[in-house]
Amino acid sequence: MRKTAFVVLALALVGIVAAAGCISTETQSPAGDWYVPGTDITMTITPEGSVLGQAPQNSFFGSCTIDGDKIVFNIAATLMTDSEEERAFFAALNSVDSFKVENGKLVLMSEGKEVLTFAEALVGTFVTEDGITITFNKDMTFSANGPVNLFSGSYAYTENGIEFTAALSTMAFGSEEDMAAEAAFLAALAEAKTFSVENGKLTLGKLTLTASVVGNWMTVDGITLTLAEDGTFAGQAPVNNYFGEYEVKDGKVTFKNVASTKMMGAEEDMAAEDAFFKALAENTFAEGQFLTAEGITFIRT
Template sequence: MRKTALVVLAVALVGIVAAAGCISSAANSDSPVGDWIISGTDVTLSIKGDGTFAGQSYVNRYFGEYTLNGNTITFTLGGSTMMFGPEIEKEDAFFAALAGEQTYEIVDGKLVLENGLTFTEAPKSVVGSWETADGVTIIFNEDGTFAGKGPVNNYFGTYVQDGESVTITQTGNTMMFGPEIEAEDAYFASLKTVTGFTVTDAGLTLTDANGKAVVSFAVMSFVEE
Protein backbone atom coordinates (compact mmCIF):
# COMPACT_ATOMS: atom_id res chain seq x y z
CA MET A 1 0.00 0.00 0.00
CA ARG A 2 2.85 2.36 0.90
CA LYS A 3 4.62 1.64 -2.42
CA THR A 4 1.41 2.32 -4.33
CA ALA A 5 0.94 5.64 -2.55
CA LEU A 6 4.52 6.66 -3.32
CA VAL A 7 4.08 5.80 -7.01
CA VAL A 8 0.87 7.83 -7.19
CA LEU A 9 2.58 10.74 -5.45
CA ALA A 10 5.56 10.57 -7.84
CA VAL A 11 3.27 10.56 -10.89
CA ALA A 12 1.36 13.52 -9.47
CA LEU A 13 4.59 15.45 -8.91
CA VAL A 14 5.75 14.74 -12.46
CA GLY A 15 2.42 16.05 -13.73
CA ILE A 16 2.74 19.21 -11.67
CA VAL A 17 6.29 19.84 -12.89
CA ALA A 18 5.26 19.23 -16.50
CA ALA A 19 2.31 21.59 -16.13
CA ALA A 20 4.55 24.22 -14.57
CA GLY A 21 6.93 23.86 -17.49
CA CYS A 22 4.09 24.40 -19.94
CA ILE A 23 2.92 27.46 -18.04
CA SER A 24 6.46 28.83 -17.97
CA SER A 25 6.92 28.26 -21.70
CA ALA A 26 3.61 29.93 -22.47
CA ALA A 27 4.52 32.89 -20.30
CA ASN A 28 7.87 33.24 -22.05
CA SER A 29 6.26 33.01 -25.49
CA ASP A 30 3.89 35.80 -24.48
CA SER A 31 6.66 38.10 -23.29
CA PRO A 32 7.08 41.39 -25.19
CA VAL A 33 10.82 41.38 -24.50
CA GLY A 34 12.72 41.34 -27.77
CA ASP A 35 13.55 43.34 -30.88
CA TRP A 36 10.59 44.50 -32.98
CA ILE A 37 10.00 46.48 -36.16
CA ILE A 38 6.93 47.94 -37.88
CA SER A 39 6.70 46.19 -41.25
CA GLY A 40 7.51 48.38 -44.24
CA THR A 41 9.32 50.98 -42.12
CA ASP A 42 12.59 51.46 -40.25
CA VAL A 43 10.71 52.04 -36.98
CA THR A 44 12.05 49.70 -34.30
CA LEU A 45 11.32 48.93 -30.66
CA SER A 46 13.79 47.00 -28.52
CA ILE A 47 12.25 45.93 -25.20
CA LYS A 48 14.93 44.83 -22.75
CA GLY A 49 14.58 42.44 -19.85
CA ASP A 50 15.81 45.11 -17.41
CA GLY A 51 12.73 47.33 -17.72
CA THR A 52 14.12 49.66 -20.37
CA PHE A 53 13.36 50.11 -24.06
CA ALA A 54 14.86 51.97 -27.00
CA GLY A 55 14.44 52.21 -30.73
CA GLN A 56 14.50 54.14 -33.96
CA SER A 57 11.40 56.13 -34.85
CA TYR A 58 10.60 57.79 -38.19
CA VAL A 59 13.23 60.48 -37.57
CA ASN A 60 14.83 60.15 -34.13
CA ARG A 61 16.16 57.48 -31.81
CA TYR A 62 14.29 57.23 -28.51
CA PHE A 63 14.49 55.47 -25.15
CA GLY A 64 12.61 55.01 -21.89
CA GLU A 65 11.39 52.61 -19.23
CA TYR A 66 8.42 50.25 -19.03
CA THR A 67 6.51 48.19 -16.48
CA LEU A 68 4.53 44.98 -16.96
CA ASN A 69 1.40 43.88 -15.12
CA GLY A 70 -0.06 40.75 -16.66
CA ASN A 71 -0.84 41.60 -20.27
CA THR A 72 -0.68 45.34 -19.58
CA ILE A 73 2.46 47.29 -20.45
CA THR A 74 3.18 50.91 -19.58
CA PHE A 75 5.78 52.77 -21.64
CA THR A 76 7.34 55.90 -20.18
CA LEU A 77 9.36 57.80 -22.76
CA GLY A 78 12.60 59.12 -21.32
CA GLY A 79 13.81 61.16 -24.28
CA SER A 80 15.02 61.13 -27.86
CA THR A 81 17.46 62.74 -30.21
CA MET A 82 16.29 66.09 -31.59
CA MET A 83 16.53 65.78 -35.36
CA PHE A 84 13.89 67.15 -37.72
CA GLY A 85 12.65 65.51 -40.92
CA PRO A 86 9.72 65.17 -43.33
CA GLU A 87 8.16 62.36 -41.28
CA ILE A 88 8.18 64.22 -37.97
CA GLU A 89 4.35 64.24 -37.82
CA LYS A 90 4.31 60.45 -38.20
CA GLU A 91 6.84 60.30 -35.40
CA ASP A 92 4.70 62.45 -33.11
CA ALA A 93 1.74 60.13 -33.75
CA PHE A 94 3.95 57.08 -33.10
CA PHE A 95 5.18 58.44 -29.76
CA ALA A 96 1.60 59.32 -28.75
CA ALA A 97 0.41 55.78 -29.54
CA LEU A 98 3.35 54.14 -27.76
CA ALA A 99 3.36 56.14 -24.53
CA GLY A 100 1.26 55.25 -21.52
CA GLU A 101 -0.57 52.17 -20.28
CA GLN A 102 -2.08 49.71 -22.75
CA THR A 103 -2.72 46.02 -23.17
CA TYR A 104 -0.68 43.89 -25.53
CA GLU A 105 -0.74 40.42 -27.03
CA ILE A 106 1.59 38.26 -29.07
CA VAL A 107 -0.25 36.97 -32.15
CA ASP A 108 1.54 34.81 -34.74
CA GLY A 109 4.89 36.20 -33.64
CA LYS A 110 3.68 39.80 -33.76
CA LEU A 111 3.50 42.27 -30.89
CA VAL A 112 0.09 43.95 -31.04
CA LEU A 113 -0.46 46.99 -28.80
CA GLU A 114 -3.91 48.23 -27.79
CA ASN A 115 -3.27 51.72 -29.18
CA GLY A 116 -2.96 50.44 -32.74
CA LEU A 117 0.74 49.69 -33.18
CA THR A 118 1.75 46.28 -34.54
CA PHE A 119 5.35 45.08 -34.66
CA THR A 120 6.95 42.00 -36.17
CA GLU A 121 10.12 40.37 -34.90
CA ALA A 122 13.13 42.32 -36.14
CA PRO A 123 16.04 40.48 -37.75
CA LYS A 124 19.28 40.74 -35.79
CA SER A 125 21.30 43.72 -36.94
CA VAL A 126 24.33 45.77 -35.94
CA VAL A 127 22.42 48.95 -36.78
CA GLY A 128 22.27 51.26 -33.78
CA SER A 129 24.35 53.42 -31.47
CA TRP A 130 26.77 51.52 -29.22
CA GLU A 131 29.42 52.32 -26.62
CA THR A 132 31.99 50.42 -24.57
CA ALA A 133 32.51 50.77 -20.83
CA ASP A 134 35.53 52.96 -21.66
CA GLY A 135 33.49 55.40 -23.72
CA VAL A 136 34.48 54.20 -27.21
CA THR A 137 31.47 54.53 -29.50
CA ILE A 138 30.34 53.19 -32.85
CA ILE A 139 27.15 54.03 -34.74
CA PHE A 140 26.11 51.67 -37.53
CA ASN A 141 23.75 53.36 -39.98
CA GLU A 142 21.13 51.70 -42.18
CA ASP A 143 23.00 52.77 -45.35
CA GLY A 144 26.07 50.63 -44.65
CA THR A 145 28.19 53.38 -43.13
CA PHE A 146 29.45 53.77 -39.58
CA ALA A 147 31.15 56.39 -37.45
CA GLY A 148 32.33 56.65 -33.89
CA LYS A 149 34.69 58.04 -31.28
CA GLY A 150 37.82 56.08 -30.42
CA PRO A 151 39.98 56.62 -27.33
CA VAL A 152 41.46 59.68 -29.08
CA ASN A 153 40.05 60.26 -32.57
CA ASN A 154 36.77 60.20 -34.42
CA TYR A 155 36.64 57.50 -37.09
CA PHE A 156 34.36 56.33 -39.88
CA GLY A 157 33.95 53.75 -42.62
CA THR A 158 31.65 51.20 -44.21
CA TYR A 159 30.38 47.76 -43.27
CA VAL A 160 28.61 44.84 -44.92
CA GLN A 161 26.20 42.64 -42.97
CA ASP A 162 25.00 39.29 -44.30
CA GLY A 163 22.86 37.47 -41.76
CA GLU A 164 24.99 37.19 -38.64
CA SER A 165 28.22 37.92 -40.51
CA VAL A 166 29.67 41.41 -40.76
CA THR A 167 32.84 42.91 -42.18
CA ILE A 168 34.04 46.37 -41.21
CA THR A 169 36.20 48.65 -43.35
CA GLN A 170 37.54 51.74 -41.62
CA THR A 171 38.13 54.40 -44.26
CA GLY A 172 39.46 57.24 -42.15
CA ASN A 173 39.84 59.05 -38.85
CA THR A 174 40.91 62.39 -37.45
CA MET A 175 44.61 62.81 -36.66
CA MET A 176 44.75 63.88 -33.03
CA PHE A 177 47.37 62.52 -30.63
CA GLY A 178 46.87 61.60 -26.98
CA PRO A 179 48.01 59.29 -24.17
CA GLU A 180 45.61 56.54 -25.29
CA ILE A 181 46.82 56.42 -28.89
CA GLU A 182 48.25 52.90 -28.49
CA ALA A 183 44.93 51.64 -27.16
CA GLU A 184 43.25 53.30 -30.13
CA ASP A 185 45.64 51.65 -32.60
CA ALA A 186 44.82 48.28 -31.03
CA TYR A 187 41.08 49.00 -31.24
CA PHE A 188 41.27 50.03 -34.90
CA ALA A 189 43.32 46.90 -35.66
CA SER A 190 40.75 44.70 -33.89
CA LEU A 191 37.95 45.99 -36.13
CA LYS A 192 39.76 44.49 -39.12
CA THR A 193 39.42 41.00 -37.59
CA VAL A 194 35.64 41.18 -37.14
CA THR A 195 33.63 38.63 -39.13
CA GLY A 196 30.48 38.19 -37.03
CA PHE A 197 28.33 39.57 -34.25
CA THR A 198 25.75 38.75 -31.60
CA VAL A 199 23.06 41.01 -30.19
CA THR A 200 21.55 40.34 -26.76
CA ASP A 201 19.94 42.33 -23.96
CA ALA A 202 23.49 43.12 -22.83
CA GLY A 203 24.36 44.78 -26.14
CA LEU A 204 26.41 44.13 -29.29
CA THR A 205 29.46 41.86 -29.37
CA LEU A 206 31.66 41.82 -32.46
CA THR A 207 33.40 38.47 -32.98
CA ASP A 208 36.28 37.09 -35.04
CA ALA A 209 36.43 34.06 -37.36
CA ASN A 210 36.72 31.74 -34.35
CA GLY A 211 33.65 33.21 -32.68
CA LYS A 212 35.80 34.91 -30.05
CA ALA A 213 34.66 38.30 -28.76
CA VAL A 214 36.69 41.16 -30.23
CA VAL A 215 34.88 44.07 -28.57
CA SER A 216 31.61 44.39 -26.68
CA PHE A 217 29.28 47.38 -26.64
CA ALA A 218 26.18 48.37 -24.70
CA VAL A 219 23.42 50.52 -26.16
CA MET A 220 24.66 54.10 -26.19
CA SER A 221 23.28 56.26 -23.40
CA PHE A 222 21.56 59.48 -24.38
CA VAL A 223 22.70 62.47 -22.36
CA GLU A 224 20.41 65.48 -22.18
CA GLU A 225 22.33 68.73 -22.34
Protein backbone atom coordinates in the same frame (compact mmCIF):
# COMPACT_ATOMS: atom_id res chain seq x y z
CA MET B 1 11.35 -17.26 -23.13
CA ARG B 2 11.37 -15.33 -19.86
CA LYS B 3 15.18 -15.25 -19.93
CA THR B 4 15.12 -13.77 -23.44
CA ALA B 5 12.58 -11.16 -22.40
CA PHE B 6 14.71 -10.25 -19.38
CA VAL B 7 17.80 -9.79 -21.56
CA VAL B 8 15.87 -7.57 -23.99
CA LEU B 9 14.52 -5.49 -21.10
CA ALA B 10 17.99 -5.15 -19.58
CA LEU B 11 19.43 -3.99 -22.91
CA ALA B 12 16.59 -1.49 -23.26
CA LEU B 13 17.33 -0.08 -19.81
CA VAL B 14 21.03 0.20 -20.68
CA GLY B 15 20.03 2.11 -23.82
CA ILE B 16 17.88 4.50 -21.80
CA VAL B 17 20.68 5.16 -19.32
CA ALA B 18 23.17 5.69 -22.15
CA ALA B 19 20.79 8.09 -23.89
CA ALA B 20 20.28 10.00 -20.66
CA GLY B 21 24.04 10.33 -20.37
CA CYS B 22 24.06 12.06 -23.76
CA ILE B 23 21.66 14.80 -22.68
CA SER B 24 23.47 18.14 -22.55
CA THR B 25 23.71 19.73 -19.12
CA GLU B 26 25.44 22.86 -20.38
CA THR B 27 24.31 25.92 -18.42
CA GLN B 28 22.79 28.74 -20.46
CA SER B 29 24.79 31.97 -20.29
CA PRO B 30 23.48 34.84 -18.12
CA ALA B 31 24.81 37.37 -20.66
CA GLY B 32 22.13 39.80 -21.79
CA ASP B 33 20.03 42.82 -20.88
CA TRP B 34 17.74 42.22 -17.89
CA TYR B 35 15.25 44.03 -15.64
CA VAL B 36 13.46 43.26 -12.39
CA PRO B 37 9.71 43.22 -13.17
CA GLY B 38 7.73 46.00 -11.53
CA THR B 39 10.85 48.08 -10.79
CA ASP B 40 13.30 50.40 -12.54
CA ILE B 41 16.21 48.03 -11.84
CA THR B 42 18.12 46.97 -14.96
CA MET B 43 21.33 45.02 -15.49
CA THR B 44 23.53 44.10 -18.44
CA ILE B 45 25.97 41.19 -18.28
CA THR B 46 28.39 40.92 -21.20
CA PRO B 47 29.74 37.59 -22.52
CA GLU B 48 33.09 38.43 -20.86
CA GLY B 49 31.43 38.99 -17.48
CA SER B 50 31.36 42.79 -17.28
CA VAL B 51 28.32 44.13 -15.42
CA LEU B 52 26.51 47.46 -15.85
CA GLY B 53 23.19 48.41 -14.33
CA GLN B 54 20.78 50.84 -12.77
CA ALA B 55 19.44 50.39 -9.24
CA PRO B 56 16.56 52.51 -7.86
CA GLN B 57 18.88 55.49 -7.19
CA ASN B 58 22.40 54.56 -8.28
CA SER B 59 24.16 53.19 -11.31
CA PHE B 60 26.31 50.13 -10.64
CA PHE B 61 29.15 48.46 -12.49
CA GLY B 62 31.78 45.80 -12.07
CA SER B 63 32.18 42.19 -13.06
CA CYS B 64 31.01 38.69 -12.34
CA THR B 65 32.85 35.39 -12.26
CA ILE B 66 30.97 32.50 -13.86
CA ASP B 67 31.80 28.81 -13.49
CA GLY B 68 29.06 26.50 -14.73
CA ASP B 69 25.94 27.54 -12.84
CA LYS B 70 28.00 29.35 -10.20
CA ILE B 71 28.25 33.13 -10.28
CA VAL B 72 29.80 35.73 -7.98
CA PHE B 73 29.35 39.48 -8.45
CA ASN B 74 32.00 42.11 -7.72
CA ILE B 75 30.03 45.36 -7.85
CA ALA B 76 30.63 49.05 -7.16
CA ALA B 77 28.05 51.84 -7.38
CA THR B 78 27.71 55.59 -7.58
CA LEU B 79 27.12 57.37 -4.27
CA MET B 80 23.82 59.14 -4.74
CA THR B 81 21.06 58.90 -2.14
CA ASP B 82 19.97 55.38 -1.37
CA SER B 83 16.87 53.74 0.03
CA GLU B 84 15.82 50.61 1.85
CA GLU B 85 14.88 49.09 -1.52
CA GLU B 86 18.33 49.86 -2.89
CA ARG B 87 20.17 48.46 0.12
CA ALA B 88 18.07 45.30 -0.10
CA PHE B 89 18.88 44.93 -3.81
CA PHE B 90 22.65 45.24 -3.36
CA ALA B 91 22.59 42.93 -0.34
CA ALA B 92 20.76 40.32 -2.40
CA LEU B 93 23.12 40.75 -5.37
CA ASN B 94 26.20 40.40 -3.17
CA SER B 95 24.81 37.19 -1.65
CA VAL B 96 24.33 35.46 -5.00
CA ASP B 97 26.32 32.28 -5.60
CA SER B 98 24.46 30.53 -8.45
CA PHE B 99 22.00 31.17 -11.27
CA LYS B 100 19.71 29.60 -13.81
CA VAL B 101 18.25 30.90 -17.06
CA GLU B 102 14.86 29.56 -18.05
CA ASN B 103 11.84 30.83 -19.98
CA GLY B 104 13.40 34.25 -20.57
CA LYS B 105 14.19 34.72 -16.87
CA LEU B 106 17.53 35.07 -15.09
CA VAL B 107 17.12 33.68 -11.58
CA LEU B 108 19.88 34.52 -9.12
CA MET B 109 20.17 32.29 -6.06
CA SER B 110 21.93 32.22 -2.72
CA GLU B 111 22.46 28.87 -1.00
CA GLY B 112 19.83 27.33 -3.24
CA LYS B 113 17.17 29.99 -2.57
CA GLU B 114 15.96 32.46 -5.21
CA VAL B 115 16.86 36.02 -4.18
CA LEU B 116 16.48 38.01 -7.43
CA THR B 117 14.57 37.29 -10.63
CA PHE B 118 15.24 39.28 -13.79
CA ALA B 119 13.31 39.20 -17.05
CA GLU B 120 14.79 39.86 -20.50
CA ALA B 121 14.80 43.61 -21.14
CA LEU B 122 13.70 45.38 -24.30
CA VAL B 123 16.82 47.05 -25.73
CA GLY B 124 17.78 47.60 -29.36
CA THR B 125 16.52 48.78 -32.72
CA PHE B 126 13.65 47.12 -34.56
CA VAL B 127 11.80 47.71 -37.83
CA THR B 128 8.08 47.22 -38.52
CA GLU B 129 6.69 45.68 -41.69
CA ASP B 130 5.84 49.25 -42.79
CA GLY B 131 9.46 50.34 -42.42
CA ILE B 132 9.04 52.32 -39.19
CA THR B 133 12.21 52.08 -37.10
CA ILE B 134 12.09 52.21 -33.30
CA THR B 135 15.00 52.16 -30.87
CA PHE B 136 14.60 51.14 -27.23
CA ASN B 137 17.30 52.51 -24.93
CA LYS B 138 18.62 51.20 -21.61
CA ASP B 139 17.19 54.24 -19.79
CA MET B 140 13.71 53.13 -20.90
CA THR B 141 13.27 55.87 -23.48
CA PHE B 142 12.53 55.23 -27.13
CA SER B 143 12.79 57.06 -30.44
CA ALA B 144 11.17 56.16 -33.73
CA ASN B 145 11.42 57.22 -37.37
CA GLY B 146 8.23 57.00 -39.39
CA PRO B 147 7.84 57.67 -43.11
CA VAL B 148 6.93 61.28 -42.26
CA ASN B 149 7.47 62.07 -38.56
CA LEU B 150 9.87 61.42 -35.70
CA PHE B 151 8.56 60.07 -32.39
CA SER B 152 9.94 59.77 -28.87
CA GLY B 153 8.76 58.77 -25.43
CA SER B 154 9.40 56.45 -22.53
CA TYR B 155 8.23 53.12 -21.21
CA ALA B 156 8.21 51.25 -17.92
CA TYR B 157 8.42 47.58 -17.06
CA THR B 158 5.40 46.25 -15.20
CA GLU B 159 4.90 43.02 -13.28
CA ASN B 160 3.59 41.36 -16.44
CA GLY B 161 5.22 43.24 -19.30
CA ILE B 162 5.53 46.83 -20.45
CA GLU B 163 3.67 50.13 -20.52
CA PHE B 164 4.27 53.15 -22.77
CA THR B 165 3.75 56.84 -22.09
CA ALA B 166 2.10 58.99 -24.73
CA ALA B 167 4.60 59.52 -27.56
CA LEU B 168 5.77 62.96 -28.64
CA SER B 169 5.76 63.59 -32.38
CA THR B 170 6.87 66.10 -34.95
CA MET B 171 3.95 67.59 -36.87
CA ALA B 172 4.84 67.08 -40.52
CA PHE B 173 2.23 65.95 -43.06
CA GLY B 174 2.64 63.34 -45.76
CA SER B 175 0.59 61.07 -47.96
CA GLU B 176 -2.63 59.61 -46.61
CA GLU B 177 -1.09 56.13 -46.66
CA ASP B 178 1.99 57.18 -44.68
CA MET B 179 -0.04 59.13 -42.14
CA ALA B 180 -2.35 56.15 -41.65
CA ALA B 181 0.65 53.85 -41.10
CA GLU B 182 2.06 56.19 -38.46
CA ALA B 183 -1.30 56.53 -36.70
CA ALA B 184 -1.73 52.75 -36.61
CA PHE B 185 1.80 52.34 -35.23
CA LEU B 186 1.25 54.86 -32.43
CA ALA B 187 -2.09 53.30 -31.51
CA ALA B 188 -0.56 49.81 -31.37
CA LEU B 189 2.35 51.13 -29.29
CA ALA B 190 -0.01 52.76 -26.78
CA GLU B 191 -2.01 49.54 -26.45
CA ALA B 192 1.00 47.22 -26.09
CA LYS B 193 1.24 45.60 -22.66
CA THR B 194 3.42 42.57 -23.41
CA PHE B 195 6.55 41.87 -25.42
CA SER B 196 8.86 39.02 -26.34
CA VAL B 197 12.02 38.76 -28.41
CA GLU B 198 12.91 35.51 -30.13
CA ASN B 199 15.24 34.78 -33.04
CA GLY B 200 15.58 38.44 -33.95
CA LYS B 201 11.82 39.08 -33.92
CA LEU B 202 10.08 41.39 -31.46
CA THR B 203 6.42 40.80 -30.70
CA LEU B 204 5.15 43.97 -29.03
CA GLY B 205 1.42 43.72 -28.41
CA LYS B 206 -0.05 43.53 -31.92
CA LEU B 207 3.18 44.68 -33.58
CA THR B 208 5.77 42.37 -35.12
CA LEU B 209 9.20 43.89 -35.72
CA THR B 210 12.58 42.68 -36.96
CA ALA B 211 15.84 43.42 -35.13
CA SER B 212 18.34 45.83 -36.70
CA VAL B 213 21.95 46.68 -35.79
CA VAL B 214 21.29 50.38 -36.42
CA GLY B 215 21.84 52.54 -33.34
CA ASN B 216 24.34 53.38 -30.63
CA TRP B 217 26.78 50.90 -29.12
CA MET B 218 29.65 51.07 -26.63
CA THR B 219 32.39 48.84 -25.24
CA VAL B 220 32.79 48.53 -21.47
CA ASP B 221 35.99 50.59 -21.91
CA GLY B 222 33.93 53.50 -23.23
CA ILE B 223 34.63 53.27 -26.97
CA THR B 224 31.46 54.37 -28.77
CA LEU B 225 30.02 53.18 -32.07
CA THR B 226 27.03 54.46 -34.03
CA LEU B 227 25.70 52.39 -36.93
CA ALA B 228 23.63 54.46 -39.36
CA GLU B 229 20.84 53.22 -41.62
CA ASP B 230 22.86 54.11 -44.74
CA GLY B 231 25.58 51.55 -43.93
CA THR B 232 28.10 53.98 -42.48
CA PHE B 233 29.48 54.05 -38.95
CA ALA B 234 31.26 56.50 -36.67
CA GLY B 235 32.60 56.42 -33.15
CA GLN B 236 34.97 57.74 -30.53
CA ALA B 237 38.05 55.69 -29.61
CA PRO B 238 40.33 56.58 -26.64
CA VAL B 239 41.92 59.44 -28.60
CA ASN B 240 40.54 59.71 -32.12
CA ASN B 241 37.22 59.73 -33.91
CA TYR B 242 36.83 56.87 -36.37
CA PHE B 243 34.45 56.13 -39.22
CA GLY B 244 33.82 53.92 -42.23
CA GLU B 245 31.27 51.53 -43.70
CA TYR B 246 29.70 48.30 -42.50
CA GLU B 247 27.81 45.39 -44.02
CA VAL B 248 25.34 42.99 -42.42
CA LYS B 249 25.07 39.53 -43.96
CA ASP B 250 23.88 36.21 -42.53
CA GLY B 251 23.85 37.53 -38.98
CA LYS B 252 27.39 38.89 -39.21
CA VAL B 253 28.63 42.49 -39.25
CA THR B 254 31.77 43.39 -41.20
CA PHE B 255 33.47 46.78 -40.93
CA LYS B 256 35.16 48.19 -44.05
CA ASN B 257 37.31 51.18 -44.95
CA VAL B 258 38.03 51.96 -41.29
CA ALA B 259 39.64 55.41 -40.99
CA SER B 260 40.23 57.88 -38.18
CA THR B 261 41.47 61.32 -37.26
CA LYS B 262 45.20 61.56 -36.54
CA MET B 263 45.48 63.06 -33.08
CA MET B 264 48.14 61.88 -30.63
CA GLY B 265 47.58 60.86 -27.03
CA ALA B 266 49.15 58.95 -24.18
CA GLU B 267 51.21 55.94 -25.24
CA GLU B 268 48.84 53.57 -23.45
CA ASP B 269 45.78 55.07 -25.14
CA MET B 270 47.40 55.00 -28.57
CA ALA B 271 48.35 51.33 -28.14
CA ALA B 272 44.80 50.44 -27.08
CA GLU B 273 43.40 52.41 -30.00
CA ASP B 274 45.69 50.75 -32.56
CA ALA B 275 44.69 47.31 -31.26
CA PHE B 276 41.01 48.27 -31.43
CA PHE B 277 41.21 49.56 -35.01
CA LYS B 278 43.08 46.42 -36.08
CA ALA B 279 40.49 44.14 -34.46
CA LEU B 280 37.62 46.16 -35.94
CA ALA B 281 39.00 45.86 -39.47
CA GLU B 282 40.05 42.21 -39.29
CA ASN B 283 37.13 40.58 -37.45
CA THR B 284 33.57 39.69 -38.35
CA PHE B 285 31.16 40.49 -35.53
CA ALA B 286 28.26 38.26 -34.54
CA GLU B 287 24.97 40.17 -34.60
CA GLY B 288 22.55 39.89 -31.68
CA GLN B 289 22.05 41.40 -28.24
CA PHE B 290 25.74 42.24 -28.43
CA LEU B 291 28.15 42.81 -31.29
CA THR B 292 30.92 40.38 -30.46
CA ALA B 293 34.25 39.36 -31.92
CA GLU B 294 37.44 38.06 -30.37
CA GLY B 295 38.49 40.57 -27.73
CA ILE B 296 35.72 43.11 -28.42
CA THR B 297 32.11 43.31 -27.27
CA PHE B 298 29.79 46.21 -28.01
CA ILE B 299 26.67 46.68 -25.89
CA ARG B 300 23.65 48.87 -26.60
CA THR B 301 23.57 52.29 -24.96
